[in-house]
Amino acid sequence: MEQKPDGSYYAVIFTSKRTDGDQGYGHMADRMEELAEKQPGFIGVESVRDAAGVGITVSYWDSLEAIGNWKRNEAHQVAQEKGKQVWYENYTVRVCKVEREYSFGLV
Structure with a gap:
């Protein structure tokens, strides 16, 4: 994580099993990260x-x-639909509240 927030924040945990082949996934994943930022x-x-x-x-x-x-x-939403149709065998989304964090060896 680049920015350390003060207090609590939220984490969206997306676990997935990909289908075989890229089929445009890599490009879309990069695009979604750029957009999310x-x-x-x-x-x-x-x-x-x-x-x-x-x-x-x-x-x-x-x-x-x-x-x-x-x-x-x-x-x-377009990426989510493509994920259901082409890129994922299955996935789970979990939304969690992070109450605290601590680290070792990170600057």
């Missing part, structure tokens, strides 16, 4: 995917309102 309330994002196609992306937001606005973003 411009959204009011966006704090940061972290993402990993293993060789079997299982991935976890966690985006951080300052409010539930900001999360709702991102979910309703027109370009994001």
Whole structure:
């Protein structure tokens, strides 16, 4: 996460299993990250995917309102629909409130 918020904030945890092949996924993922970074309330994002196609992306937001606005973003809705039709075998979205955080070895 680039920005450290004061107090609590929210995390959207997106776990997924990808279908085989890229089929435009990489480009769209980059585009969605660029777009999310411009959204009011966006704090940061972290993402990993293993060789079997299982991935976890966690985006951080300052409010539930900001999360709702991102979910309703027109370009994001197009990506969500394409994900259901082409890119994902399955996924789960969890919205969590982060009450505190601590780290080791990070600057």
